[in-house]
Amino acid sequence: MDINLNDLLRQYHANPYEEHEMCAPHTGTVKFRVEEGQETRGPSGQWLHKPGTLLFILERENNPKRITASCNGEVAGVRHELEGRFVEAGTRLLTIRHRLSKNEVIDRILTRVLTVFPAPQRARYYLIPEIAAQMEKKAEPSVSLKPGSDAVIMSLMKRDTILKYEGKPGIIYKVYFKSGDLVEQDAPLLGICPPENIQYVQKVIDRIKNEWEE
């Protein structure tokens, strides 16, 4: 395996944050509305219709624009020296340090180790019935895919097309959709793991589940 998962995990443990730089979307005068270290909340509500914490106001041509936090986290690196001054588009104004959750760490690790089979088009997708039946029987990932084997059925305008797997041979570790779901283009459908790495990946994930503090 090319990536040392333990090292990766150690890195995440040492710095469990992801930094989101908040830059000026356009030119204007900036007025900060948050302090260093302040907690922020990202958009909330069932449809993410409630805006997040107000970070700063950027005013251009008498149009004060409220810029809100895009994720939960903590405010860092506020450039107070720019308070009340005119800034160019793209100027970094502050950073939100977002603490990664257990699932986010697992997702990030999986995207590094799995071969992702993406959706070629926005359509409804179904697992090949044989694969679905095999997966139902066994709880552990054990269904293998070889290049050229049938993987999923893409259903578009009542027409079904069988998609063949073209990546490295491996075992289906994760199915990212439910049969019949409408999946956007390029969204992951399947995550395939080389058989020799399965146990190792599983062990790391179990460790994250048990040890990661949120």
Place this chain on the structure above:
Amino acid sequence: MDTEYRHIADSGQFLAQLANRISYLIDVTGDSRWFGLDMLLEEVTFIRSAIFELPERELFRKMNLLDERISILEDRAAKELTPVRMVNIVRSIQRFTLQDILENVYDSYTELGGEEDCNIDPAVVVARATISRRVKKRIYKHQVMVIGHEKGMGEEYRNGGCAKPWGNDKALRYMKVAETEGIPVHFFIFTPGSYPIEDFPGAAQQIARNIYAMSKLKVPMVSFISEGGSGGAEAIGLADIRLMASHGYYSVISPEGAAAIEGRIREGQKVPRELVERCAEQLRMTAQDNLKLGTIDRIVEEPPLGARKDDYDFFRRLRFEMIKATDEVVLGTKSFRAFRAYVLKKQVSRRKEPSDSFDVHISWNLSESEIQRLIERRSKKYRAMGQGYIELKKESLINLARLREKTRETLSRTYYEIKYGLLKPQKKSVQKVLEEVTGEGAAFLSKITEPVKAAVDFLAGPQDETRALIDDSQQMSIFTREWEQYVSPLANEDRTVTCPNAAKYGCMDLWVPDLYGEFCGVCPTCGHHFPLEYQWYLQNLFDAGSVREFNQHIISGNPLKFQGLDARLNRDIQRTGRRSGIITFKAKVMDIKIVVAMPYSNFRSGTFGSAEGEKFIRACDLARTRRRPFIAYIHTTGGIRIQEGTLGVIQMPRCTMAVREYVDSGGLYIVVYDNNSYAGPVASFLGCSPYQVGIRSSRIGFAGPRVIRETTGQDVPPDYHSAKNALRRGHIQGIWDRRDFRKNLHDALMTMGGPNLYYK
């Protein structure tokens, strides 16, 4: 031993009754500590648990004492019945429900369209029932259709009597069955309001359909209101006689809802009790208040603290009142020339005390001419309702302008009656004959028919000017030329604004003079429509100089003397220079003469009160007399003006009645929604239109998101009320761009109106 056992068993029952009476008092007062009610209840509970341990004499002494104390408290509560307590009575679990009425007022019944929870909407119960009367020694049975709300006896699935849109649809279906069968309909209203969801057929649109159908339903209808919550009540409330329970309430909004609006209470915060009480009093929601306002016809007396499930005397009275009211409706349709009918009417109206036996039997079947009279009387009744509360602008005794207007109005009415009432049918029949003849031998007969046709045309006066057609190139150029003449005052600012869809579509910031000038308030990237003032439409939609406003002398008032409303009205008058929330005017669109009613946002958010309703009705009538298409352009309406209480609510049936008469006489009625259109008007005279369209970015619905959240406990997506979703649900028939409004309106008039525009 046997005797003692029976005594104790009776005592158990008696104690259970005492406990119920205390619980009821707690329900009514809304305060478990009112004169120590909680202690009393504890005492009763203790005696119930120790019934076999207490000596018999002691037990009876305690019970008598409790009975006396509870009776004193009941008398006291009955004397201090405030409007809020009336609301509490109506909401008490011990109050009678429709099920009790079906069992005790009617002889037998069969529930239709489902039973209990196996039902399309358990909140609406429909039953085919029989009700009988004794005349001397004979029993006469009447068939009726009973439609009402069932609050249920603690049955959660009934939703407390809040009818869902499909429940109201069920009610309408069976109203039509009753019409087919020619049997009267008895409505029983027990609803705090309709369930405010937009799913097809839609809360507002379905209520509108119901009211529209009821305005001309060909059978006698009697309604009885126990809990009349606004639009939900109106969905089955437009009856020939409206009875009301003496301890019921009939209101435009629940007192809590009114208090939340009045006190600007934030969502999730508790509404202060004093504010709720004050609002309940000011809304004039009790039976006595409604009788005074003329929104109901009669009160059915209940026991001092309201009728409960076992008040059989009340059910007897209700049965008597329902029969008597139906008799009255039926007799009202009989010709006055018939002496017998006159005597019967006298007899029926004289009877006050309930009795099982009646002096005469009156058949509830109506002939064709009687049905006609029934509908005419209904129309007259609703048109007259609340008329006394309409405020007119104070004018000097000799007002020449007004006098001139009145004279012109009378003259033009006579002119149009002659033109369309007398000449047009003649002209049409001659034309029809000519068309038939010319169709068969056009070439052969043209020499003979042409002079006759010319003579007919000459007699009937000039061609209907509304027929004038304009070619396409003109349609486009007129709009482009005219909107440049008026620039919204919003454009006079040097700043930019951000389109609300900027994050989604990457819209650039818009410079305000461009946005409100050249772009007509429309985002050039995504097409989002920013709100524009009503004057923009007056200037750009209609032909230059063609707008002629009328009925400006009808002004919004404060008929219920609602605290704080006068100041708010004055503020709006100062701000807008207008005296009501609606503008009614005659205008032309590309030379087609139309009548327009336009509620607008700046005056009490375009809410409808008595004045606005009256202006709408008069506009509708004017369009009918002059045979003009009638356009309701809704710049904004926030619903019924709650500060006018039920005088506001009755604008729903009143205006729908006028609309129905206009449409039935052949009128073309088009509703165009812009900005925000909610609640009562959409649920009646707007929602009933066969042609409804929305302007882009407008919102159309029954209740706003907050009310939906509070009522249903579920959040709604931010675009829940958008025009796009309204179109998807089938509530509107199209979405127009503001920039094409004029052209689209002209097209609609030409296509939906047909060659005569006024299609009969």
